[in-house]
Amino acid sequence: MSSVVVPFGIRTPGPLVISTDVDDQLLATLKEWSPTYLRLYHDDRGLSFNPARPRTYANTFEGFEFLDHQLPAIVATTAQMTSTIGGSNRTYEGTWTSLVASVVRGKRPAATRYLAAMYEGVAREIVLQKAGGGPIDDLRFQRMYNEVVPDATGQGRYILAAVSQYQVSTDVVVQSYGGPDVPDAETYLDEATVVEVDIDVLGSEIQIGGSS
Numbered sequence: 001m002s003s004v005v006v007p008f009g010i011r012t013p014g015p016l017v018i019s020t021d022v023d024d025q026l027l028a029t030l031k032e033w034s035p036t037y038l039r040l041y042h043d044d045r046g047l048s049f050n051p052a053r054p055r056t057y058a059n060t061f062e063g064f065e066f067l068d069h070q071l072p073a074i075v076a077t078t079a080q081m082t083s084t085i086g087g088s089n090r091t092y093e094g095t096w097t098s099l100v101a102s103v104v105r106g107k108r109p110a111a112t113r114y115l116a117a118m119y120e121g122v123a124r125e126i127v128l129q130k131a132g133g134g135p136i137d138d139l140r141f142q143r144m145y146n147e148v149v150p151d152a153t154g155q156g157r158y159i160l161a162a163v164s165q166y167q168v169s170t171d172v173v174v175q176s177y178g179g180p181d182v183p184d185a186e187t188y189l190d191e192a193t194v195v196e197v198d199i200d201v202l203g204s205e206i207q208i209g210g211s212s
Helices: 019-045 063-068 109-130
Strands: 056-060 073-087 090-106 138-149 158-174 196-201 204-209
Touching (some): 019 073, 019 090, 019 109, 073 158, 090 138, 109 138, 109 158
Parallel strands (some): 056 073
Antiparallel strands (some): 073 090, 090 158, 138 158, 196 204
């Protein structure tokens, strides 16, 4: 039986899942399936209007950033790791809390409430039925709640975020053994000192850092 020999000093560090990997999986799934599920909801309920597709799919870390996006918006709040199982001789499993908010704007309270409930329900169905894979090995719906968002435009509109909370399990988030045998920082060529980075995630620009 042949074996694979890894050259000295270049062993990989092994698997690694970060919190935004979970968010990106949820957002990618919602972006792919939302048009289909909104059409099915429209046909099943016999609606007199066609629900608009979400205009934004974004990752954020605070609810106050809801207003930074074009509405209706689907916003994933950065997953928080709540528990782990693992050790020095085994890979770590992780459990995350992930929030998905459906953010809408309406002219009247009742209509706004209905739109928020509709988008949250459709998003919840998509996540539970389609979001498995990648860093998501198991997913359970825990609860939903509403957040009223102040409208700073002065146009007399109402903004509501209907938030779904999920427990997400990842079988392998990191391993505490292995990795390279020797450091090789001298072979890493960066692009000089970086103080600000723009990253495009699912069409939404994110800025990291600031000018020095």
